[in-house]
Amino acid sequence: MHYITDRKRAAGKGSLAHGADHQLQVTYSSYMMAILVVLFLIRIAPLIGAPYEVVLAGLTSPFNTVICGLFIVSTTYHWRFNIKKVFEDYVPKGWDFAGMIITTALGWFFCGLGLYSLVKLMIIKAMIIVLAL
Amino acid sequence: MADVNQGNRPLSPHLQIYRTHILMVSSILIRITGNGLTVGIVLVLWWLLAAAAGPEAYAANMEWLTGWWLAYIVWFGLIWALSYHMLGGIRHIIWDEAVGLDLKTAEKLGWAIVIGSGALAVVISIFMLIL
Numbered sequence: 429m430h431y432i433t434d435r436k437r438a439a440g441k442g443s444l445a446h447g448a449d450h451q452l453q454v455t456y457s458s459y460m461m462a463i464l465v466v467l468f469l470i471r472i473a474p475l476i477g478a479p480y481e482v483v484l485a486g487l488t489s490p491f492n493t494v495i496c497g498l499f500i501v502s503t504t505y506h507w508r509f510n511i512k513k514v515f516e517d518y519v520p521k522g523w524d525f526a527g528m529i530i531t532t533a534l535g536w537f538f539c540g541l542g543l544y545s546l547v548k549l550m551i552i553k554a555m556i557i558v559l560a561l
Numbered sequence: 562m563a564d565v566n567q568g569n570r571p572l573s574p575h576l577q578i579y580r581t582h583i584l585m586v587s588s589i590l591i592r593i594t595g596n597g598l599t600v601g602i603v604l605v606l607w608w609l610l611a612a613a614a615g616p617e618a619y620a621a622n623m624e625w626l627t628g629w630w631l632a633y634i635v636w637f638g639l640i641w642a643l644s645y646h647m648l649g650g651i652r653h654i655i656w657d658e659a660v661g662l663d664l665k666t667a668e669k670l671g672w673a674i675v676i677g678s679g680a681l682a683v684v685i686s687i688f689m690l691i692l
Contacts, residue, residue, distance in 0.1 A: 455657060458650045465647040469681070473640060474688040476608055477627035480616045487612065496609075507602060510595055538602055545609035552615070 450513070457506050464499045472496050488553040493546055500542035508535035583671040590675075591649040594642035601639040636689065641682035648674040648681075 472495065475486040486492055511531045515524035579585065604626065611622035626632060652670050655661055661670055 455654070458654060462647060462651055462654070465643060469640070469643065469685050473685055474691070476605070476636065476689055477623065480612070480619045483612050483619070487609075503602060507599065511599075514592075514596060538606055541606050542609055545606070545613040548613035549609075552613070 450509070454506075454509055457502065457509065460502050461506050464495065464502050467495045468499045472499070484549060484553060487546065487549050493550065497543060497546055500546075501539055504535045504539040504542075507538075508532055583668050583675070587649065587671040587674060591646060594646045594649075597642050598639065598646060600635075601643060604635070604639065637682060637686050640685050640689070641678055644681040644685070645674065645678035648678050 471492050472487075475483050478486070487496060508531055512524075512528055515527040515531070519527055607622065608626055611619045611626070614622075627636070652674055655670070656667075661667060
């Protein structure tokens with residue numbers, strides 16, 4: 429330790445490892461989130477708890493389907509990224525790695541479930557239209 | 562310099578001796594609401610999957626999701642948390658441009674997102690109750 433220079437001790441300890449990149453990635457995604465959350469709060473959130481017919485009609489209108497789909501993908505991405513920070517801050521080294529494996533898997537799983545629901549709702553809507561013909 | 566003892570320095574910030582102020586509270590709340598919104602992801606997915614499962618399943622699941630008193634509190638809390646987290650994020654985007662960093666403006670922004678998110682949550686919740 430006594431023979432290490434200040435320069436040498438500082439090398440590799442800065443934002444090189446992950447900090448600046450993580451900050452930028454979160455900032456990029458938060459611009460998209462800011463827009464999508466507003467649209468979600470206005471268009472999708474009021475449908476929660478509404479009667480089935482209202483929900484089916486609301487979620488299968490083209491604009492709402494795209495908004496909801498984008499919201500699901502963007503949210504699970506943003507969630508994965510920021511849960512990583514929580515693990516780094518509060519969970520002992522080693523466990524945060526295991527936590528991130530689970531979080532990444534869960535994030536994609538949630539994303540898949542959400543998109544599956546939207547596709548299924550559109551199929552239900554299409555079948556209702558076809559059966560009515 | 563190279564031989565300075567670096568393992569025995571005071572740690573910062575000293576949370577116990579800090580006076581609680583709005584910037585500190587609004588910052589911590591962003592993290593709390595962000596983590597709390599994990600519950601929001603699960604509940605919104607539950608709602609979407611229930612709708613995808615057909616009318617009968619939807620009605621049955623809605624009794625759990627919206628049919629009792631605790632559900633109203635949880636959904637209002639989530640709508641508020643989402644509003645707050647969004648406004649807090651926008652505040653950080655503004656700060657990233659090096660705007661509003663002086664103490665007066667920053668404290669005003671802190672109060673603005675706390676009060677603004679409350680107002681936004683009430684408006685959205687009323688829309689949820691109407692439909």
